[in-house]
Amino acid sequence: MTKTSSGNFFEDFRLGQVIRHAAPRTVTLGDRALYGALYPSRFALSSSDIFAESCGLSPAPVEELVGFHIAFGKTVPDISLNAVANLGYAECRFHRPVAPGDTISASSRVIGLKENSNGKTGIVWVRSTATNQRAETIIDWARWVMVRKNRIGAEAPATTVPKLAEAVAPANLIVPPGLDFTGYDFDASGERHCWGDYAIGEKIDHVDGVTLEEAEHMMATRLWQNTAKVHFNVEARGDEARLVYGGHIISLARALSFNGLANVAPIAAINAGAHAAPAHAGDTVYAWSEVLDKAETAAPGIGALRLRLVATKGRDDGLTLRSEDGRYAPGVLLDLDYWAFCPL
Amino acid sequence: MTKTSSGNFFEDFRLGQVIRHAAPRTVTLGDRALYGALYPSRFALSSSDIFAESCGLSPAPVEELVGFHIAFGKTVPDISLNAVANLGYAECRFHRPVAPGDTISASSRVIGLKENSNGKTGIVWVRSTATNQRAETIIDWARWVMVRKNRIGAEAPATTVPKLAEAVAPANLIVPPGLDFTGYDFDASGERHCWGDYAIGEKIDHVDGVTLEEAEHMMATRLWQNTAKVHFNVEARGDEARLVYGGHIISLARALSFNGLANVAPIAAINAGAHAAPAHAGDTVYAWSEVLDKAETAAPGIGALRLRLVATKGRDDGLTLRSEDGRYAPGVLLDLDYWAFCPL
Amino acid sequence: MTKTSSGNFFEDFRLGQVIRHAAPRTVTLGDRALYGALYPSRFALSSSDIFAESCGLSPAPVEELVGFHIAFGKTVPDISLNAVANLGYAECRFHRPVAPGDTISASSRVIGLKENSNGKTGIVWVRSTATNQRAETIIDWARWVMVRKNRIGAEAPATTVPKLAEAVAPANLIVPPGLDFTGYDFDASGERHCWGDYAIGEKIDHVDGVTLEEAEHMMATRLWQNTAKVHFNVEARGDEARLVYGGHIISLARALSFNGLANVAPIAAINAGAHAAPAHAGDTVYAWSEVLDKAETAAPGIGALRLRLVATKGRDDGLTLRSEDGRYAPGVLLDLDYWAFCPL
Structure with missing residues (x-):
């Protein structure tokens, strides 16, 4: 039973800490089809390779949210497995399109920590970055979550609240x-x-x-x-x-x-x-x-x-x-x- | 609210009118897999690339109905969004196979119009054509639907009923x-x-x-x-x-x-x-x-x-x-x- | 109604008989995506082409169970359509990875037969082999099922019970x-x-x-x-x-x-x-x-x-x-x- 991960608790995070998330994930044409089966999406750029090419995008990318959801999902086991609440995200930018065949990896840096006054939870701010197989940034974003402490008495880190753009x-x-x-x-x-x-x-x-x-x-x-x-x-x-x-x-x-x-x-x-x-x-x-x-x-x-x-x-x-x-x-x-x- | 389409009503159609349907759609191997997950299909021609090739079809096509459903779906927003009833289709021919990577576009020509005696609805006949990225016809078919009028008093067009093969x-x-x-x-x-x-x-x-x-x-x-x-x-x-x-x-x-x-x-x-x-x-x-x-x-x-x-x-x-x-x-x-x- | 298959009954099997199963099935990237949508799988080898390549597997294979389920499914119409119970399988070995684009065929050899004392059912042992389009074995396994007899009075074959490794x-x-x-x-x-x-x-x-x-x-x-x-x-x-x-x-x-x-x-x-x-x-x-x-x-x-x-x-x-x-x-x-x- 010690082989399974119970995720990170508030006291496990350190300011400046960098977490490399598992597992890299290759995007395929199958994801594109499933996205279309699950959502009534008809945007021409992601529906038609020919339309995408006529707009200068070749290979034709998948919808931006495919990359976002995959990248976001990678951070869950390390960042928010013990989250009480997802408080928000900000400064999310799409740097380059994701095309079938691209492999997405993600990592996060802890950019803020603030223990709550109840001593039971704290807020963790991370800036996460998703990259493709050429180590190019495809998406980055900031996110903050309220995370439980595992030991109520665990020492609280110094409070740092990052400034994020509206x-x-x-x-x-x-x-x-x-x-x-x-x-x-x-x-x-x-x-x-x-x-x-x-x-x-x-x-x-x-x-x-x-x-x-x-x-x-x-x-x-x-x-x-x-x-x-x-x-x-x-x-x-x-x-x-x-x-x-x-x-x-x-x-x-x-x-x-x-x-x-x-x-x-x-x-x-x-x-x-x-x-x-x-x-x-x-x-x-x-x-x-x-x-x-x-x-x-x-x-x-x-x-x-x-x-x-x-x-x-x-x-x-x-x-x-x-x-x-x-x-x-x-x-x-x-x-x-x-x-x-x-x-x- | 004026940005969204409310579709065409009976009085919006004109004999001979050609409607180019949005959006072109690229067929992928993902569609093939989903088709197999949704329907218990085992036809060897579309199950096995090797079998298809042995019958002279290379690249291996997707099932004919994949192309049909995509092509048909494209016509819905322009032709039958205000349909009271889908009355029938005829003369549907499959001209060439659709393979993963093909992009399907569709257009329709109005070939018949007949207002109903109640003055509230009318029948619209269209001949629709689906083409691939090489502008080759892949499927064409005739279809007729009963469509609502938006304004009861709208002038009725001359009645034209096309002759379609049984x-x-x-x-x-x-x-x-x-x-x-x-x-x-x-x-x-x-x-x-x-x-x-x-x-x-x-x-x-x-x-x-x-x-x-x-x-x-x-x-x-x-x-x-x-x-x-x-x-x-x-x-x-x-x-x-x-x-x-x-x-x-x-x-x-x-x-x-x-x-x-x-x-x-x-x-x-x-x-x-x-x-x-x-x-x-x-x-x-x-x-x-x-x-x-x-x-x-x-x-x-x-x-x-x-x-x-x-x-x-x-x-x-x-x-x-x-x-x-x-x-x-x-x-x-x-x-x-x-x-x-x-x-x- | 004579066109549809009612499957094999116990008395239809012969020791040493080889059955080639229909229909060959090409594995695609769509299957990989669907497998990931249906099961919460995150094994890096099948999640990331880059990871697979770093472990010497290129092209990146699909999960082993994808090949197993497809191969197994092919045997159902011929072996177990009239099965009362799937009794077990053994000696299943994965010989080589299955990658998108591979076409899987399967065949089975009857390696054991034993009529039950009630005269209504019997046990059939088969050794099944799945091959790819290069005729390389990808998986083989033994399996035994209890199958109904169609005619209670049908003559029973000599009993042969194969020895299978634990x-x-x-x-x-x-x-x-x-x-x-x-x-x-x-x-x-x-x-x-x-x-x-x-x-x-x-x-x-x-x-x-x-x-x-x-x-x-x-x-x-x-x-x-x-x-x-x-x-x-x-x-x-x-x-x-x-x-x-x-x-x-x-x-x-x-x-x-x-x-x-x-x-x-x-x-x-x-x-x-x-x-x-x-x-x-x-x-x-x-x-x-x-x-x-x-x-x-x-x-x-x-x-x-x-x-x-x-x-x-x-x-x-x-x-x-x-x-x-x-x-x-x-x-x-x-x-x-x-x-x-x-x-x-």
Whole structure:
């Protein structure tokens, strides 16, 4: 029994510590197919090799969230196996596309530690980096989680709270090498809307809803090698249903957002994300978006939109984010703040 | 909210109009694996690259219905988003095999229009064509749907009803380039029966049944990028269960038909198809076939069989298609009329 | 109705008879992705092409059980369609890795026959061999099943009971050509434990549990082209739920065993396997292992461990295999005895 890992507890983390996560994972065309079977995604860049090539991306990449989920999943056994809560992430940037055949490795550096006053838990901040087989950075992000202490009396480290940007500055967005939207084919992509058509403050109702299934969220979560037991084990949940992995809701909402944002891809950065409520099989998930900001880029024909992507359990025609008391409105599952590119 | 598409209504269609459907979709080896996970298919031509090559097909193609479902799914957002009923299809021909790596695009031409006397709906006929990345036709077919009008008072177009063949004539069947059954390996394929063993009028009971699951029909339907909400959204269905995509029943019945038709592949044409009743998760689906016609071809060792493929909900040992009143017998889900090739 | 196969009955088998099974099956990257979606597997050798290459395996193979399940599935229509019980298997050796692109064929030779005293059933022993497209053996194994007679009065063959080894002798284990663990990367693999760290008699609790889903076990079983109706057809089961394919439990338990056996791969041989109780959707499956034996090999940096892998329905903190009466303890689903390689 001593052979199995019980994960890291708050007192096991040290400021500056670097953790190399197991196991590297090769992305394949099979992942692309499964992503399409699990999410109603139709973005032309990841649907068609020919479309991707016409935009300067060859080989055709998988959707950005495939890389994100795999990279994120690698950090779970070392960072958040004993987490009480996932508190947030920030400064997530997509550095280069991930294509089938690429092998993703991940490592994390501890950049902040703060014991809670109850002496039982503490907050750990890490900056994680995913690289491909050529040691090129593909994604990096900061994340903070509340982690249990194993021994209540364990000595607390000095408190260090890192300063993280509220959002990635437009100047720091990285356009994938070669991406060129000057010859963008709006017939093939499915919608006419370009960067100039979106106004800051505009809300977009993505209309459709999808009912969650146990088999689907579990298959998705396994695909990312995320093994957190709350997603898989009914027996360990007592009276509660299996919890749906938050990343499943992100991918589902993003796929639904095709209806209104068909040309808003690839994702460039994730500024922040809050999982406002848990989701379970049987819930029907809808999505809406709000344009938060716009920016130009130096790349050919390419602008950037900053969007809030909101997933709700049950339909909310009012597209309401928060109640009058400032809390998330009932039914809000996800509030994701991200940048994506868009043809001018 | 104006960014999302509400689809075309009856009054939006014009005779001769050509609609280019979004988004092109690259077929991968992942689709092949998923098809095999979702349907109990064992046809040697699509199971084994070596078998396919021995029959002159290299690279090894995916099953014909993979291409059909993808191509069909592309037309949904433009043609049948506001459909009241899918009335039929005809003259569907498979022109060339689809192999992993091929990118499928689809377009449709409006070939018929007829407003219904109630003034609320009308019938739209389209001829759709799917092409690969070399602009070669891979599948084409005619289809007609009853579509709602958006404004009851909208002016009706002149009525045009196209003449469609009851069945594809044998002379119009297209043998895939290179296909050669003269060295067909009946040991590897799983059955001994060849073209000469089938008699017109013969019925074949495919014996096995498969119980439908929500996760499976939804994954299949997403794989084809078909997003019709009736398949995915419990909340929007009121008291009714999610409706299973008709194409899921076609693929399931076709896969079950391996037992008795192991050597009857690839599919050459679909003459007609009727979805006689809706199917839902929990239904157990069986299949039987009837040999409707036989034809020779000029290709080496290759004959053609015209078959009726019937799927039923619950087992019917009597293999009954219609009740005495001429309607489909209770339990009949699908009545599909198609041509497939078979070694002589 | 005469076109469909009713499988072989006891009186149809002849000693020395060789049966070539349909249909050959090409393994793809899609199978690899689906395996990862269906099982929480994280073994570095099959997760990362780069890791596999660093251990001398290029192209990177799929997990050994992928080949096993496909090969095994091919034998079902000819050997066990009319089986009353799968009695056991033995002497299963993995001769060479299976990589995406390989096409697996299988054949079986009848090596034993014994009619039961009731005159209604008999035991059939076969030795099955799976080969790749280069006619190289990839896996072979012996198996015996109890099969129904079709005609009670059918003449019984002479009784022949083959002698099968209790376990594959270490000297007969086949190290995959090129496998070299001298530069094994224990950071990337996820655990530190090597061959020397495991002691005979040691038990390892793999901790996590996974609740079974209908859609998942059916997709897995179809993937291996195993069409036994007990897995798919609710209607045919009467009051009982669909039975989960025993191989699904093997793969699930093996994947769970990563937690404690992360470096114990690839599988070299299966000595014996007993499916002690049926499993159904809704059951939560756990796993534990016991080290049965250890052996050195002549290959660079490579040892071998003989392990008992036990899957249970519901958690058993006591890791109990058998009750005092010698029978399997309540809740034990699987007792699998196998050899796997491990870095020294």
